[in-house]
Amino acid sequence: MSEPWDSLPAALSKDVSGCWPAVFPQGVPDWLARGGVTRPDVAEAIARSLFIRQALERHSGQIHPAIVDRPLTEPTTEAWLQARWQTFLAVVDSESALHSALRQYRREVQFRIIWRDLMRWADLEETMAATSAFADTAIDGALNWLYQQACEEFGTPYGRDPATGQEKPQRMVVLGMGKLGGRELNVSSDIDLIFAFPAKGETRGGRRALDNQQFFIRLGQRLIQALDQITADGFVFRVDMRLRPYGQSGALALSFAALETYYQDQGRDWERYAMVKARVVAGDQKAGRVLMESLKPFVYRKYIDFSAFESLRSMKEMISREVRRKGLENNIKLGSGGIREIEFVVQAFQLIRGGRDRELQQRELLRILAELEVLELLPSQVVSELRSAYVFLRNLEHALQGMEDKQTQILPDDAISCARVARIMGFESWQDCLAELDAHRGNVARHFADIIAIDDHGEADDGGVDDGCYELWLSDMDEDSALEWLESHGFENPKDSLQCLADLRHSRTVQTLQTQGRKRLNQFVPLLLNALMGVNNPSETLSRVLQLVEAILRRTAYMVLLMENPGAMTQLVRLCSESPWIARLLAETPLLLDELLNAENLYSPPAKEALQDDLRQQMLRIPYEDLEEQMEALRYFKKAHALRVAASELKGTLPLMKVSDYLTWIAEVVLDHVVDVAFANLVSRHGYPRRADGSACDTDFAIIGYGKLGGIELGYTSDLDLVFVHQADPQLATDGDKPIDNAVFYTRLGQRIVHILNTQTPSGQLYEVDMRLRPSGNSGLLVSTLQAFEKYQQEDAWTWEHQALARARGVAGCEDTLKAFEAIRHQILCRSRDKSALRQEVVDMREKMRSNLGTPETRKSEVFHIKHDPGGIVDVEFMVQYLMLAWSAEHPELTQWSDNIRQMEELGRAGVMAVEDAERLREVFITLRSTIHRRALQNLNSQVEAEAFSEERSYIQQMWQKIMIE
Template identity: 30%
Template structure:
């Protein structure tokens, strides 16, 4: 090269690069001996006279070096390696001096140690371009970091880090030093800008995401306490370079590429406006091609652990891991792309990688590159872009369609799909992809999610309320410890995804349960899940299965799991419109009765092992309320009374004998616990025992003799009203018959004379005063609701000693047949019952739900519209109010 080359470079800079022209004017002394200045550009750039603050000195050095490197580049004296090495070495030095300055400004007498910068990205591989930002991770050692008196190291490190950034990024008339991007540190939205070294090591050992492995291929300790940086990198080396191939990481790198392609889709049609860095067939795809092969093979072959892209391609080719011709083609393309990228940045010192769209601007860049015009530049780049695209496409292979990962494109697609709030849906999806939830931390989980996303979002978008569906699914995911099997189940069962969407839209109660136990969805795989619940003997046989012999705890878990699945499936039947809510209500009751039978028997057996049996005695369980009447809702508790037969003064015959009263009270406590104490499979039922003799003040279990005496002599009217729905559900046939006989005798007159009507009216008024309706749809507690209907029925039953049937509708039909109730009360019960069962799932707060859920309620109660539901509800309540008012009036 001769001086003419340098003069041509100067002329090109003045004519086609305003930024360089400005530097030529401001740094004109450098041109006096440009040949000498280019021998060691870094030394020349640092050759400033006079004292000045370090920050200003660095800004002046940066602009001097920028001019020298550009002239060396344009003249052909510096190849791409020389250019990027000079820029990277300056950045290392600038970052190191900024750290030292920041420490010494705060603690002048301290040795600047305990604080290091780890370079990632292009600085890590010494491939920095003219306008690159740098991507360091700042770490510190609390034990050695210089601090001010009474200052904790964490605060000192953050202040040092902020000052470092200020020194490098501050702009004035002299320009700036470097742009700094700290977002590659762990959880940048939540962590301080400088991390304790042990915490950083712990993160990369246990929590880091797969893409972070790829980032660390190019990591090196570049500034500050390099010994500290080296220790950190050595500690996390096993995280970066794994001997076992991790295809989840490979998939994630490809997904990053897909995201970039999606985002820059408008620049993928090669020509003016093409993004050399991110476009299809551009710089990023060359880098990712190398990094994917390094991640696959570098764990076993240290020779492949080279940070620079061209070095990596060469090493992979030598090792036979990639085709040598492909490596050469990608290398040539990389040099061409990066060189033109530098021309783009020389023009105005902008961080750009995009070919100008305007013809004049494109011609200007071409001229700076020494070409005739923009068209010539395009044609020179075209074969490289096409070859890189083909090579990378072959690596990506034939993959199933995936949802776009670019935010702008995804937002457009979500809106087009039909989401009510596409911006909110976008935030949720991006949160999932960020791996923030425990269930999404693993590559396998995120891979399973990506496979599911297109179908899942399509189901949500077409749901009656897409916002409810996706937000409740998000809430569910946030609580799941693991989600891989859940995702795979949904992927394999598209119909299940649609049902899940409906559940999430309409049923907060079920959605909350799914959030605790996603495996509940497993029970819906079988088509029989949407059929009526089996009869009691079959349910008992299924729950009593003892795969592990006499393991009591296993039995508890087994029953809880089955009950949870079956109750959930019953709720899903209502959401799917597959069953009448009245039938579902009976199904809930059969499930509860089977669970009581199996768990009470298992508890009795377990109790007897320690305490034996009380001779000629046994436990009997009497169901009252909705459980007695075989009409539970999803939210119903169980009203139970524990009784025992035989002599209350007897004693058990076990190794630890107990008197009968103590025996059965403890046994009752155990049964209650078996039914209500939450285990790993979740809670089962709330058990209410306040309807026992003497209420909450009395013993938990009483003898039959005491029960008979109490009911015949002391019980109040409300207790006899409760007895109208009493039903023995546990005990031998003889014991149940004995209890039923007692109940029948009491109801038929073996009870104290009371003013039934006055007592009932007073009690109803107390309920109204102390337990108001939850909302305008409270089918139970509103005036004219189920409670009023129940009071009407029970008063007539006790007054007339007739129509005793535990199931309320059966009693209503009998009372109608005897002319004691108006015929409308049967239909009233049906509507109120269906509403109660449905609303417990879809509107547990008894407030009017959204329009789409209103339609579901209308369908469930057999009406054509929500207006019809409201009108029927009001009319029915009026009919019940009138009926109860007439009974209260003595008519």
């Protein structure tokens, strides 16, 4: 008698035969057989999926009742899923029991769905519908139970019904986004949710009235924990809330009115794209319909809106950069010709024509594809090819995920996994499967390019390239002719340039390049030489650009990018000509070459709100728990936007004040996100910190920026002077399964933030962090309570710490905590002080700094240190800080600013300084700071020749005598 695995390919047969005794030591049980499952079926299933194998081996006792209740041969319906949940819900009597019931429910449902999908007993439509219905049932079931418990604890929330205007009890509305909203969920997917409630109001019937928003935020936190928290039974769904207004920094739950206002006033194009799929998946369905109707004008415009093409094109370019950065060409979702491109095609038509053609106001992709054919918006052949590709890619996606119940879209690279996927997809070999995949991806990529109109620049036109560029690189010239050619074409140091090219040509890396790589290099270098003839310092620029060339020799796709985009090549050469700092930045991170493709964006850095939006979009596809990838993406984000600022400064479109503003905004946006990531990671392990009233903290944590960050004066290489504070009760603990004291939680939060910022990754360091300005310096706690911070400032802080406080401001974190810090700062700065004693302390401190950091006496005739020498920047800063501390008690309005420029203006307005002195000192300060910025772009330090800025230095020294040496 043959064994049930004999019909499998050799690798899978051996794999199954080796594990069969462990899975079924007593043979296939009767309950599986009664469910219509044969021995060959079991062998086939465990050959295809490690998840199925492990479930049968470890959890067969739990899976057994569900299969007896409904055989695996029968479809998984929504009605059965809901009925099955009721059997679990019947024994739930506590929140921990709810968590356990949900996870056990997931285990048996996930087994059924993955079995039927991987065995091809279910088609794609059933798998997607069943997975989505399971999510709906789990979310709604958990929400209903938790809502009743919350009402018992806090009272029932009341407010005006948006439809009738009548006062009535309020329930939460949960919107499912993305594939959940479209009832197209993957077999191992996270879920994107948005929480809403009908109207503002208060709870009734509790110990004390609670604001409706606070009620629903607490309810939302508990719902997330019920679904997302990993316990001994596993988890239900990874929950992602970042699609809500303002992302992770926004309130967890918003009223209908607040949501409508946000989307009407601030909604971005990519949020329209996301909202196309939005669906009420749990909670108050009737109220949810009112909400969805109110948001429809934001999603679907009454006119034909072709601007959607541009926004989708921008999103695709951003995803393409991510694919290049991560090497995701084998990602069947994000890579070329993948699932995302099909979704973009369909949703482009929805956004463009959905307001006019109501048939397109649906969520399911395959239904909309059919409508596009009926409406004659796409040819039948295109629709057919996109539909076939979508079904194939989604089935392949489920195969990849179902093997181990993992969220992945990456093709495998080991033989056994490849064999499993091929078997699931119905192919004899992995090569046959890949051939079919490549055909589908080719079709999708072609249609996507045609429909979304991705620019295809084709091969670069090299008709204008001087023949000498080719002869020079390919060694067709003798040395004398080469030197003569270089000199005649403007190369200021032809001998060095020739040597640089020879060193590159004979380098080991070039010698070992494959044929394709050598061909591309031989095409690229002549184009580069030709472009260099357009700058004033081609020899110097060549040496700088060749750093980049050496970095991309084995990644010649970047050369192709520059060859196919002559404008990008021009920008590269110009920027490297003007700044060795930019040249080094590009060599360290070649992916930044993408930024050169769009000159308009390159020389128009975004303001803070747009920066927040850009980072939010980039981070939406990276799970918070993937800390390594979060760190890499943040480093790219910072470098890309710093490059834009530097390019704009060199072009003269950004004055000094704006340069510092933009660099400071970049840091603030990064810090806000880092707080969110670090907080979310700790909450997933330990739960939320608790307040004295029993509610969960909404971070209650803030980052205070000192020095250049606090003073909005960041440069390209500035470190960050930070202080961490929180206002949670340190005596209480978190509410998770592994609780820790609040004090420990916030200390770990601070440590994690410093780790994310400070750690050297392949992309370098995000920011260097200096924490020495915290209370008690390096010997003090990493994170202080606000009360401890205030006590220290009142009783123990030195004068120089109050000077530092003059340039401090909240830069990231909880709004309430930031406001509380500002009140403390104002109070400390406004203390009455003995002006004479204060002046002497500041002067003494300045002398210490000069002796330690200024130019030694023996060299003062040679150099002037712009920052630390007499008549330098620090003299101005100390004068301003002294005046702030001396006069804020009489002029409290002085404390409203933390930057030197506006503080000087305010001192003049208040009459503390003569207005003409304030204006002149401001101009001198800006001149010196501008010089430091420009020198940073040239990789130069802050020391200049001794005779430089003699007039400015003289004026600063006069003011020092006038203010500090009376």
